[in-house]
Amino acid sequence: MYAKLVFRNAKRSVKDYLVYIVTMTICVALFYAFLSVSSSYYNPDIGSEYDFTLLSDGMKVAICMITLLLLFLIRFVNHYMFLRKQKEFALQSIMGMEQKTIGRIFFAETLIMGMLSIFTGIFLGVFCSQFITATLLTAYGKPYEISWTLFPDTVLLTVVFFVAGFFVVGIFNTRTIQKTKIIDMLSAEKENEPELKKSRFISIAAVFFELFTVWGLITGIQKAWFYYDPRFALPVKLMFWGNILFPLFALLWPVFCMIRKKKREYLLIGLLICSVLNAFTAANVAALKNKYYLPLGSGTLKQYLLFVLMDLLFFICALIYLISGLIVVWKEKSPEHRYPEEALFFFGQITSKLNTTSKTMAIICITLVLAIFMFVAAPVLTGWSLGYLDIRSMYDVQVSSRYNDVYEEENLPQDSYEIITDFLTEHKIDTDYDCTFSLYLPEKNDFHNRQKYDFPIVAISLSDYNTIREMLGYEQISLGEDEFTTQWKAIATDKERDSFLKEHTSIMTDAGELTLSGQSYYEDAIGETAYNSYTDILYVFPDSVCEKLLPVIKNRYITTAENISYENARELEKLFTEEYPEQAESGVMYGIRFSTLQTNSTIANNFILQAAMLYGAVVLMIICLTVLSLQQLLDAGQYKYRFSVLRKLGVEEKHIGKLILQQLSVWFGLPIIAAIMVAAVIITYFIQIISAEISAYIGFGALMLQIGATMGILVILLICYFLSTWIIFRRSVNS
Amino acid sequence: MNTILKLEHIQKYYGSEGNITKAIKDISFSVEAGEFLGIMGASGSGKTTLLNCISTIDTVSAGHIFLEGTDITEIKQKSLARFRRENLGFVFQDFNLLDTLTISENIALALAINNVPAGSVEPRVLDMAGKLNINDILNKYPYQVSGGQKQRCACARAMINNPKLLLADEPTGALDSHSSQMLLSTIQSINEQLRATILMVTHDAFTASYASRILFLKDGEIFMELRKGDDGRSAFFDKILNVLTMIGGGQSHVC
Numbered sequence: 001m002y003a004k005l006v007f008r009n010a011k012r013s014v015k016d017y018l019v020y021i022v023t024m025t026i027c028v029a030l031f032y033a034f035l036s037v038s039s040s041y042y043n044p045d046i047g048s049e050y051d052f053t054l055l056s057d058g059m060k061v062a063i064c065m066i067t068l069l070l071l072f073l074i075r076f077v078n079h080y081m082f083l084r085k086q087k088e089f090a091l092q093s094i095m096g097m098e099q100k101t102i103g104r105i106f107f108a109e110t111l112i113m114g115m116l117s118i119f120t121g122i123f124l125g126v127f128c129s130q131f132i133t134a135t136l137l138t139a140y141g142k143p144y145e146i147s148w149t150l151f152p153d154t155v156l157l158t159v160v161f162f163v164a165g166f167f168v169v170g171i172f173n174t175r176t177i178q179k180t181k182i183i184d185m186l187s188a189e190k191e192n193e194p195e196l197k198k199s200r201f202i203s204i205a206a207v208f209f210e211l212f213t214v215w216g217l218i219t220g221i222q223k224a225w226f227y228y229d230p231r232f233a234l235p236v237k238l239m240f241w242g243n244i245l246f247p248l249f250a251l252l253w254p255v256f257c258m259i260r261k262k263k264r265e266y267l268l269i270g271l272l273i274c275s276v277l278n279a280f281t282a283a284n285v286a287a288l289k290n291k292y293y294l295p296l297g298s299g300t301l302k303q304y305l306l307f308v309l310m311d312l313l314f315f316i317c318a319l320i321y322l323i324s325g326l327i328v329v330w331k332e333k334s335p336e337h338r339y340p341e342e343a344l345f346f347f348g349q350i351t352s353k354l355n356t357t358s359k360t361m362a363i364i365c366i367t368l369v370l371a372i373f374m375f376v377a378a379p380v381l382t383g384w385s386l387g388y389l390d391i392r393s394m395y396d397v398q399v400s401s402r403y404n405d406v407y408e409e410e411n412l413p414q415d416s417y418e419i420i421t422d423f424l425t426e427h428k429i430d431t432d433y434d435c436t437f438s439l440y441l442p443e444k445n446d447f448h449n450r451q452k453y454d455f456p457i458v459a460i461s462l463s464d465y466n467t468i469r470e471m472l473g474y475e476q477i478s479l480g481e482d483e484f485t486t487q488w489k490a491i492a493t494d495k496e497r498d499s500f501l502k503e504h505t506s507i508m509t510d511a512g513e514l515t516l517s518g519q520s521y522y523e524d525a526i527g528e529t530a531y532n533s534y535t536d537i538l539y540v541f542p543d544s545v546c547e548k549l550l551p552v553i554k555n556r557y558i559t560t561a562e563n564i565s566y567e568n569a570r571e572l573e574k575l576f577t578e579e580y581p582e583q584a585e586s587g588v589m590y591g592i593r594f595s596t597l598q599t600n601s602t603i604a605n606n607f608i609l610q611a612a613m614l615y616g617a618v619v620l621m622i623i624c625l626t627v628l629s630l631q632q633l634l635d636a637g638q639y640k641y642r643f644s645v646l647r648k649l650g651v652e653e654k655h656i657g658k659l660i661l662q663q664l665s666v667w668f669g670l671p672i673i674a675a676i677m678v679a680a681v682i683i684t685y686f687i688q689i690i691s692a693e694i695s696a697y698i699g700f701g702a703l704m705l706q707i708g709a710t711m712g713i714l715v716i717l718l719i720c721y722f723l724s725t726w727i728i729f730r731r732s733v734n735s
Numbered sequence: 736m737n738t739i740l741k742l743e744h745i746q747k748y749y750g751s752e753g754n755i756t757k758a759i760k761d762i763s764f765s766v767e768a769g770e771f772l773g774i775m776g777a778s779g780s781g782k783t784t785l786l787n788c789i790s791t792i793d794t795v796s797a798g799h800i801f802l803e804g805t806d807i808t809e810i811k812q813k814s815l816a817r818f819r820r821e822n823l824g825f826v827f828q829d830f831n832l833l834d835t836l837t838i839s840e841n842i843a844l845a846l847a848i849n850n851v852p853a854g855s856v857e858p859r860v861l862d863m864a865g866k867l868n869i870n871d872i873l874n875k876y877p878y879q880v881s882g883g884q885k886q887r888c889a890c891a892r893a894m895i896n897n898p899k900l901l902l903a904d905e906p907t908g909a910l911d912s913h914s915s916q917m918l919l920s921t922i923q924s925i926n927e928q929l930r931a932t933i934l935m936v937t938h939d940a941f942t943a944s945y946a947s948r949i950l951f952l953k954d955g956e957i958f959m960e961l962r963k964g965d966d967g968r969s970a971f972f973d974k975i976l977n978v979l980t981m982i983g984g985g986q987s988h989v990c
Contacts, residue, residue: 335854335857339843339846339856343847344836345835345844348833352834352835642834648831649819649892650819650820650821651816652813
C-alpha cells in the first residue's frame with residue numbers, strides 16, 4: 001500500500017517539480033561527463049609521449065569537491081517540496097499514519113525522482129563526455145574520433161555520490177517532519193504573510209563591514225606611518241590618504257546618523273557609498289604598487305584584496321536591501337508613478353518579495369559574481385600558462401643553471417653536461433641541434449651584485465646566439481666590431497624597451513666600450529632560461545668580446561629528431577638530478593626541462609584547472625537560477641490568490657500576463673544585472689593587474705571571445721530557466 | 736422606478752450528458768435602481784451560482800441577464816473584464832484584499848485599473864474613506880487591521896468606481912456579531928446615502944434583515960419572495976425566520 005502511495009506521489013510530483021528534475025539531470029550529466037575522463041576504462045589516444053594518470057586523479061578530486069555544492073541544492077529543493085506538501089503530511093498524520101512513516105514515504109518519493117534524474121543525467125552525460133574528450137584531445141594536439149562507451153566505474157561513482165547526497169538530505173527531512181507539529185503543518189498555508197517584516201541580515205552585514213573597516217583603518221594608518229614619503233607621486237599620496245580617510249568616514253557616519261537620529265536607509269546609503277570608495281582606494285594599492293614600485297609586501301596586497309572583497313560583498317548586500325526602499329521612494333514621489341493601471345500591484349509584489357528575501361538575493365548575487373569571474377578567469381589562467389609553456393618548452397631538452405647562491409668564482413658552473421650525450425647515444429635518440437653555451441657578465445664587478453631589482457644583465461656570444469636562432473628557425477644576425485645588440489622577453493613592454501635603449505646607446509664591459517648596433521633589439525622568443533634572474537633583457541656581444549668576460553651561467557639546449565618518450569624523459573631527469581641537483585653544494589642551481597614532461601604536466605594541470613573552474617561556474621549558475629526559479633514557484637499559491645483578486649477587480653488576462661512577465665523579469669534580472677556589474681568591476685581590475693601577461697600570452701581578442709562565450713552560456717541558461725519558470729508560474733496562477 | 740437588472744429564465748447546468756446537475760432550474764426576477772436585494776437559501780440552493788452568473792464570472796446555460804438594457808450573456812469574453820470593472824462592484828466573504836498593499840492602496844488600485852487620471856485618485860480615495868469611516872487606517876496593511884475594517888475597505892474599493900450594481904457574497908461570513916452589525920449599517924448607508932443598488936447573497940437571517948426585499952432560493956428555483964415594506968427590521972427578521980422554518984420543514988417532511 002505504501003509503495004503504491006510512493007509511486008503515485010512521485011508520478012504526480014514529476015509535473016510539479018520539473019525544474020528540480022531538470023536541474024538535477026543537468027548536474028548529473030555534467031558530473032558524469034567531467035568525471036568520465038578519470039575512468040580507468042578511459043583510454044584516449046594521446047600518444048606515448050604523454051602520461052594520463054596525473055590528469056585523471058586530479059580531475060576526480062576537483063569534480064567531487066565542486067559537486068558537494070550540489071548537496072546544498074538538493075537540500076534546498078527538498079525543503080521546497082516539504083513546504084508544498086505540508087498539508088498533505090498533516091492529513092496523513094491525522095488519519096493515523098506515524099510521522100516516521102510519512103518521513104520515509106517522502107524520502108522514497110524524492111529518491112525516485114532523484115534516480116530518474118540520475119539515469120537521464122548519465123544518458124545525457126555520455127553525449128557531454130564526447131565534448132570533453134574532444135576538448136582534451138585538442139589540448140594534446142591529437143585528432144578526435146567519436147567513441148560511445150559507458151564507463152562502469154564512473155557510472156558507479158555518479159550513482160553512489162548522488163544517492164549518498166539524497167540520503168544525507170533525506171535524513172534531515174525525515175527529522176524535520178518528525179519534529180514539526182501537526183497543527184503547524186495544517187495551518188501553514190493559511191498563515192498570513194509573516195513576511196512584511198524586514199530581515200535582520202543587513203544589520204549583521206553592516207556590523208561585519210564596520211569591523212573590517214576598523215581593521216582597514218588601522219592598516220591604512222600603519223602603512224602610512226611606515227611607508228609614506230612626501231616625494232611620492234600624487235596618485236600614491238591620494239591612495240595613502242584615501243585608505244585612512246574613507247574608512248574613518250565609514251566609521252563616523254553611523255555615529256553621525258545616531259546623533260541626528262537618521263533613518264536606517266540614510267545610514268545604509270552612506271555606508272554603501274563608503275564601501276565603493278573604500279573598494280576603489282584599496283584596489284588601487286596593487287595597481288599603484290606595480291606602477292610606482294612601492295615597497296609594499298605581498299602580505300599587504302593580500303590584505304587589501306581582502307578589504308576589496310569585503311567592501312564589494314557589503315556593497316551587494318546593501319544595494320539589494322536598498323532597492324526596495326528606492327522603489328518605495330520613487331513610488332511615493334508622484335501619483336503619476338503610482339497610479340498608471342496596475343503599477344501599484346506590481347510595486348507591492350516586488351517590494352514585499354524583496355523585503356523578505358533580500359538575504360537570499362544577496363547570496364545569489366554574490367554566487368553569480370563568483371561564477372562569472374570563474375568563467376572569465378579560467379581561460380585567462382590557462383591561456384597564460386599555455387602561452388608560457390610555448391616559451392618554456394621551446395627545446396626538447398633544456399639544461400639551465402643559476403649562480404644566485406654562488407659566492408666564489410671558482411664555483412661557477414663550467415660543465416658541459418656530458419651525461420645527456422651518453423644517455424641519448426645509449427637510447428639511440430638522434431639530435432638535430434645541440435648547443436652548449438655560456439652567459440657572461442659584462443663587468444666582473446657585478447658578480448657580487450645580488451639585489452633583486454638591480455640584478456646584472458648577462459650577455460651571450462654572437463655565435464651561440466645565432467646557433468639558438470638557427471635551432472628555432474629564425475634568421476641569423478650579424479654584429480660589427482665593438483657593437484652589441486639586445487634580446488627581449490615577450491613580457492617587457494615597448495615603453496620599457498624604448499626607454500632602456502635610449503639610455504644605453506653604449507655600455508662599458510671588461511673588454512672595453514661597446515656601442516648599440518643599428519638593429520638594436522630582437523624579440524623572437526628564445527626561452528626564459530637564456531636570461532639572468534629577474535631580468536627581461538639579454539645582451540648579444542661579439543665572440544671576441546665574450547672571451548674576455550666572466551662566464552657565470554652554463555646552459556645546454558637540444559632538439560631531437562623525434563619526440564623523447566615520457567618514460568625516457570623521466571629516466572633522464574632522474575639521472576641528471578642525481579648528478580646535478582637543484583641546489584648543488586657549490587651553490588649552483590641546475591635545472592633540466594623536457595618539452596615532453598612539461599607539455600604533459602602543463603596540459604594536464606591546465607585541463608584540470610579549466611575543467612574544474614568551468615564546471616564549478618556552471619554548477620554555481622545553475623544553483624542560483626534554480627533557487628531564483630523555485631522561490632517564485634514556491635509562492636505560486638499566494639500569487640494565485642493575488643492574481644485572482646485582480647481578475648475579480650476586472651483586470652484583463654492580457655494585463656495579468658504582462659504583470660507576470662514583468663515580475664519574473666525583475667526577479668531574475670535584478671540579481672543578474674547587479675552580479676554582472678560587480679563582476680565587470682572585478683574582471684576589469686583583474687585584467688588591469690595582469691594586462692602585461694594577457695597581451696603577451698593570450699591576446700585581448702581571445703579574452704574578449706571568452707567573455708562573450710561566458711555571457712552566451714549565462715544567457716542560454718537564463719533563457720532556459722526563465723522560460724520554464726514562466727510557463728509553470730503562469731500555469732499555476734491561471735489554474 | 737427604472738429596472739437596473741433583469742434576469743429572464745436563467746438556467747445553469749453542470750456536468751455532461753447522462754449526469755447533469757441543475758444548479759439553477761429557472762429563475763427570473765428584476766432589481767430596481769437603488770434597491771437592496773437579499774438572496775437567501777441553504778447550501779446547494781444555487782445562490783452562489785446565480786451570483787457568479789450575474790457577475791459574469793460564470794456563464795449561463797440558458798436565459799438572459801440584462802444590466803441597464805445590456806445583455807451581459809452576449810458580451811464577448813474579451814470585453815468581460817472591462818465590463819466588470821466599469822459596471823460592477825464586489826464584496827467577498829474573505830475580503831480579497833491584497834496583503835502587499837496598504838488599505839488606501841487597495842482602494843486606489845480599483846481606480847488605477849480603471850485608468851482614472853493619477854491626480855484625482857487620492858482625493859477620491861480620501862472622500863470614500865471618509866464616508867465609510869476608515870480614514871485612520873488608510874496607511875496600515877490589511878494584516879494590521881480587524882476583520883470589520885478589512886471588509887469596510889473592501890466596500891470602499893467596490894464603491895469607488897460608482898458601480899451600477901454592488902454584489903456582496905456573504906459579506907459578514909467571516910466577521911463576529913459586533914463587526915457584522917457595524918458592516919451591515921455601513922452597507923445600509925451605502926444603499927441609502929450613495930443610492931447604490933445592492934445584491935447581497937447570504938444564508939444568515941440577521942444579515943438578510945437589512946435588505947429591503949429577499950428572494951429565497953430552494954433547489955435552483957425561487958421558493959418565495961419577501962418584502963420589508965413598512966415593517967421594522969425586527970418584524971422583518973421574524974418573517975424571514977418563518978420562511979426559513981418553512982423551507983426547513985420541507986426537508987423534514989421528506990423524513
